[in-house]
Amino acid sequence: MTGPFLPASRNWADLSGPSLVAATSGRSIAVVPIGAIEHHGPHLPLRTDALVAEAVASAAVERVSASGIEAWLLPTIQYAKSDEHHWAPGTLWIEGTTLLDQLIELGRSVAMTPVRTVAFVNGHGGNVMLLGWANRELRRRFGLRSFSMPAGAGIPGDGEEGRPDERGQGIHAGFGETxxxxxxxxxxxxxxxxxxxxxxxxxxxxxxxxxxxPVMFGWTSEDFGPTGVIGDATGANPADGRLIFERGVDFVSEALTEIDGFEFG
Structure with a gap:
């Protein structure tokens, strides 16, 4: 009897169940991109956050896997906590408690495999605090090592070399995302x-x-006007976009490398 078929893909969902068990170990990292389907002004697609998270996570998994790290890319979570854009048609959002339950149940499923580490690569600011909550739940309930990180450190619109000056407030559908x-x-x-x-x-x-x-406040995007934009997309360009993407892949790859060697204490 031959062993399970192991495809070359690093995509979790491409494997059969037996193949996944054979291919993974306690050192494996389940990498979960998470974004959102939400209003991004009149110029960007609703799936902007999910698109960025998946692209960065996929490239980082490919890179670190080539260096010997056992990283696996799980399907992207697209429906998330986007109630700050609840008013805008096209936004598909779920309650924070619903998303938390989904993340916990995902962790429970991962814990039934040899994999002991989950790393969320997040493209949506509205998920940040909830992911911190989920990290501890996954650790306490299932003994998983759990981490979350942004999909990259974007280049701010700083007013230099044709970039707009967003005064540190370009957080949504502005220069970086565009x-x-x-x-x-x-x-x-x-x-x-x-x-x-x-x-x-x-x-x-x-x-x-x-x-x-340091001081946070409650807001929805319509508090800042009818476009849903918080920032300045003028001057956005694909060359800077490539730099932002590459910086994100570098960051996530470095983070996954640290996670691979992480120990408590």
Missing amino acids: SIVMHLAPHLVAPEMPPRNVPEKIAGMTHIGFNRK
Whole structure:
């Protein structure tokens, strides 16, 4: 009797059940891209966050696997906590508690295989705090090593070399996201960019704001105007998008390498 067939693909879902058990071990890392299907202004596709997370995670898995790390790419989670865009037609969102249950049940399923590590690669800011919660649940309930990370560290619109100055507030459908989609899927980007929509008053505050400012606040994207854009997509270009993508792949690859050797204590 021959052993299970092992395809060359690093995609979890491409294997049969017996093949997965044969191919994985306690050192394997289940890499889960997670994004969203949500309004991204009039110029970007609804699947922007899922597109970026999957592209970055897939490239990183391919890279680290070539170096000997046992990484496997799971199907992308696309429906997520996007209630900040609840008002915009096309957004497909679920409650945070529903997503948390899904992540826990996913971990329970992974725990039935030899795999003991899960790493979420996240393309949507609305998922961040929930993923932190899920990490601890997966550790406590199933003994998994669990991690979450952004799909990359984007290039900010800093006002240099033709980039718009987003004053640190370009968080949604602005320069960075528009540039990376121009690189990954230019056919999905509308030719006309929406007008600049940077929350200038918030940008001038010391403690309240986005991008690591310490005081958080409740908001929905319509609080900043009718386009759903928070940032400045003017000046976005595929060349900068390629740099953002490559930076994201570098970051996630380095993170997965650290995860491979991670130990408590």
